[in-house]
Structure formats: C-alpha cells, structure tokens
Amino acid sequence: MAGAADTAPKRGRFAPYGLLSPGIIWLILFFLVPVAILLRASLSSQPERFVPDDLRFKWKWSNFSNALNRFGPQFQDAMRNALIAAVVVAVIIAAVVVLRRGLWHSTRARRLLIGALVAGFFGAYIITSTVDGWGDHFQRSFLYAGIATLLCIAIGYPLAYVIAFRGGAYKNLLLGLVVVPFFTTYLIRTIAWKTILFDNGPVVDILQSIGVLGDSGRLLATPGAVIGGLAYNFLPFMVLPIYVSLEKIDVNLVDAARDLYSSPARAFRKVVLPLSLPGIFAGTLLTFIPASGDFINAELLGSPTTSMIGNVVQNQFLVQLDYPTAAALSFVLMAIITIAVLIYAKALGTEDLTG
C-alpha cells in the first residue's frame, strides 16, 4: 500500500474512497436516511386523524413504553428467551473450550467467558424482571426464524456439501437449480405454497390417507406451514455461503486427516466443519435476520395465532397508521437482533477461523 502511494500518490490516496463511494451513497440513502426517519417517527406524536406529514417530533420516549406496554410481555419474553439461549450456548462453548483445551487458547477462552458472563448478567436481569409466559409476536418471530434457520442448515449443509465435493461437472448446474426459484418473485412463490398446502390439496390428502394427519388435520394456518415457508424461501441464502466456504477447502486436507488416523466422521468434525463455520455463520445471518422480520409467510401460510412481529409492524404502519408505535417496535427488533448477532459472532469466533 505504502509503495503504491509513493509511486502514484494521487490515485493511491483517493482510489479506495472512489471505489467505496457507490456503496456508501447507497447505504446513506437507503439505510441511514430511512433509519433516521424511523427514529424521528418513533419519538414523534401523531394527531388524532392521521396525516403522514403531520408527525411532530417531541422526544416522545413514551412511544416506546406505550408500544412495549401493548406488546410488552411479548417483548420481555422474547428478550428473555433469546438471552437465555445465548447464555446457554456461550456457557457450553466456553466450558467445552476451557475443559478440553486447557489454557493454550487463553485469549479465546477468556473472551468466551467474558461474553458468557455479560450475557448471563443481562439474562438474569431480564429473567428476574419478568414473570410473563410465552406466546407473543416477538417471541414467535425469533422462535419461528430460529427453527427455520436450523432447518435451513439441516437441509442446506448436506446440499452444499454434495455440490461442493461431489458435484463434479454438474456443479454449476446444481447451483443454478438452487437459485432458479428466485426467478419467481417472493410473493408468488409463497402463494404457490398456499396452493400446495391447501386443505383439499394433494399433499394434505396423501398425509391424511396414510394417517400422518387426522381427518380434520390441515397444514395451512399452522406454525409448521409458516416455518416451512420461511425455510423454503431463505434456503438459497444458507446454501450459497456454505457452498462457498466448502468449495475453498483443499481436498488434500481431508486426505491428510484420514492419513492421520481420523475416520471419515472425525475428519469431517475436525477439519471440514470448522473450516465451513464462516459459511454457516454468514448463512445464519442472511437467513435469521430477514426471517425474524418477515411477515409474508405468516400472512399467507399462517393464521392470527401464528402472526409474527413483522405482521404487527406492518399492521401498525399500513392498517392502523400508527407510525410512532410501528417505528418504536422496529427499533426494538433491530436492537435485539444486533445484540443476538454480536453474541453469536463472539461464540463462533469467526475471526479466529480465517487466520
């Protein structure tokens, strides 16, 4: 870098900013500006009869407490559950690392323990500050999105593995097939699933005739349908990053592991899986984040009892026209996801994997 700057000072200095500027402009226009508008809305008061331009900015923090009062128990549960899960995962990983590796990886172990303690502190705080039960929009969002993400990993990892290591000449064709559903719009794809899972449709008929579903059983309007729809719609976002990380793995490494007395299963566990964690990490972010804010699947494949926080925000914005409440809920969602992602990144420690 320094050498390049010496020989071509002007180009060397400004070229990186030039290359970055489209991205920066895009982020400012379509991320920072909307977030600022959303933030302003979340702290504004709204006249009785709705006029969108008539929001008055008043530092109205009570919007947050009002929103949380109306959806409060739900929010607290969600927060609590997310944090309990994070704490459990972090503590287990920290314990495993510290117990099995001694103190060689002291920096990593230390970092994990600090993460676990911080998460534990917040978790304990939330747990003691709430007594409410399960079953609300926030909590449902994270539950459904979480299960859909796990499903995507369970389906997508083997798929990516086969394409990467056994695809041979068909690699590009198979990857193309993974992406083909994206040629149809999201909405149409989900409506298609509605037809497939329809009460008098062939799938329900077959499942009823072989006794998996009761005679009055149905697929549509169940949590299963919503989760299935989410998993289906976000599967390529899981498959592609995992494929990329698997593709990069030198097959000689697998040979080396087998040569060093590892059974195929151990070679996978010790070499392939750790080296593909960055792909799983990226895939999880690309799946979990949009899935937890999604409202299409719950709207089309679910029922009122399966509606997610995305449905609430959409309803508040577009039906109730209550911009401040909707904006406040959006911010809470963003905050929870940010915290969850940070904890997740710490636990997986992806920066250690690439070095």
Added chain:
Amino acid sequence: MADDTVIGIEHVTKRFGGFVAVEEADFAIQRGEFFSMLGPSGCGKTTTLRMIAGFEQPTTGRITLEGKDVSLVPPYKRNVNTVFQHYALFPHMNVFDNVAFGPRSRRVAKSEITGRVRELLEVVRLADFANRKPGQLSGGQQQRVALARALVNYPSALLLDEPLGALDLKLRQAMQLELKRIQREVGITFVYVTHDQEEALTMSDRIAVMSEGHVEQIGTPEEIYGAPSSVFVAGFIGVANLLPVTVDSVHGASATVTLPGATHSPAVVSGPSITAGQSATLMLRPERVRLSSVEPSGSGARLVTKIMQLTFQGPVIRADLRAADGTEIVAHIEPEDDLPAARSGDDIWLTWDDDAARVLPLADIRVGGEAHEIEEMGQVAFARSNA
C-alpha cells in the same frame, strides 16, 4: 541387505478406467531405508505412493505392510503417514494442534501427546513456533511442520509426495540435507516420490526409476547412475551420451561393439537381452571420456570428433562434440586438463576406459517420446543418438 521388508508391492497393477497408471509393480522396501520412486510426471510414482497410503486400491496384486495384506485397509487404519506435496496443514489449527492431530485421533494419553509433540518440534527445529498458525510460517517451516505431524505417529514408513517441489532451489538443497538428517535421527523408512533425479541421487539408499507405469530399474544411486539397465534410465539420470552401435560379440557381461566411425570398442553389457549382430545403444557418461588432440596410442576405443562448442561451467568445462556421422556427444573435462589451442571447429580424439562403455538395448518408441519430453523440461541434457 538382510530381508526385513516393511512394505511389499506384490504384482500391483492399477487401472483408472482404460488407463493403466501402474503395471505389474513388484518390489519390496526394507526397514530403515530411504527409498525413492523417480520418474517424469505420469509415470505412476504418485499412484503407487497413494496405494501404499491407502487412498487408492490396487486393481490387481496386493500391498503388504509389516507382513500383513493391507490392500483394502482404509488409510486411517494403516500405520503409514504422508507428507503431502503442498503440505495440507490444517489452516485453522496452530502448529501444536496440527502435530498433535494424529495422536489425538488415536486417543493417546494427553500428557504423552504433549511430550511427543514437543520432542518432534525439537527434531524439526520449530519448538518456538508451537502457537503459530500455518499461514504465519514460511514454506520451509510449513514443510517441517508437515514432517513433524507425520513423524509424531512413529509410522512404519513415512511417505513423501514431492515434498520439496514448492520450495526454491536454495531452500530445497538445504531441506534435502535436513530430511536426510531427520531420517537418520528417527530411523524410520522413508518412501520418497520425486521427478528430480538429483534429489533422488543425493538422498536415497535405493531408487526405483519409473516410466509410464513400469518400474524400469531398482538399485542404489551408484548402480542406477553407473549401470543403467535401459536407455530411458540412462537418459533420465544425469547426462548420457547414447551412440548407435552394432554388437559384434557377447561373452557374459562383456561385449564388443562397432561404433559409427567403424572402430571397435569393448563394452560392458548393462541391460538384458543383448545378442551378437543386433543394433544397440552405447552409453558414455560425459565425465568418463577423455579428449586428446593427437590420436591416442594403444588399442583402446577411440572416436574422432569435431568440437562444436566449449562452455565453462565452473567445476567442469562442457565440450559439445560431433562425430563424423553427425552424432552429438557431450564431454565434461576438468579445467586443469589443458587442451592446448583447442577451439570450435578443431578435430579432437575421444577415448574412454573399457568399463565406461555400457551396451543397452535399443530404446523403443515409448522411451524415445519420454526422453524428448524430459529434454523439453530441461531436467537433463540428453544427447540423442537416433534423432
């Protein structure tokens, strides 16, 4: 050498579809020896190594390890370890964990693992690098980690697949000596695959020269160099002059041949199936011939040639000569041997001792093709007699 076979290759043939990678390989590798498989790319040496490691199964024949048939045993159940061409170090583990990988797979006690890993890192002189990741090491250091990672398992044999191929010349020469030192220190059988004849000559106790799936010759470096059994081996190892001759008579291992200049020369029969009257090839190593500006006295073999070029190469002067029939001959002469007033275009006499001339069966087309390829690769200067 006492028969103490570690690895037995018994009538092994390996086919990939219609392609024969290895045909009827049949030899034994002795305990504690440094055994090299040498040949150009595609000669089947790596396939043979992969069959010993267990990554490939022989199509016919069998492979034994410590007397047991392991032809169908998977690699993780064989007590041999491999140093891969590009090391194949695990990038997500530090040096210690890389070396400890094998013992951990075998569930060796933890305290013992630590001791063994430390010991091996001492042997390869990387004790201070235990916490580094492979990406933070130089090529030579990665090479030594790969060695330690294999040796820490105390294998019956260590398999090395062109391990020095990715290193630059200086480092490669240093690593050759280093490898030899380590092999002496640990006393483990090394099976070494290379296409670099100099590397094989420097390090090996015995060499198997391979070509197109066939083992051409097995022997010590001296035997391979001094008494090659075929034109291919003669041309592949070092520099060889190959002259077309006719065999006059054969008596056991000694023969008389007629050279292009119609002079006669005694020679040693090196290859099999040499009979009187047939056409054959005479091999002369460049350093075994002498030059003389006047016709030598005595009855020994001689050939008059023309000097095409003299090149100073440091330890030797290389003389490119041409015989009357156009055959090109290379001679290496010591700078001290003064050749008064010899310069390009002069006639000069070529003589050699009887035992320096080796009669070999004529090269078939297959070997001729190989030789051409080798010449293009620039690995050996190869004076072709039957161009």
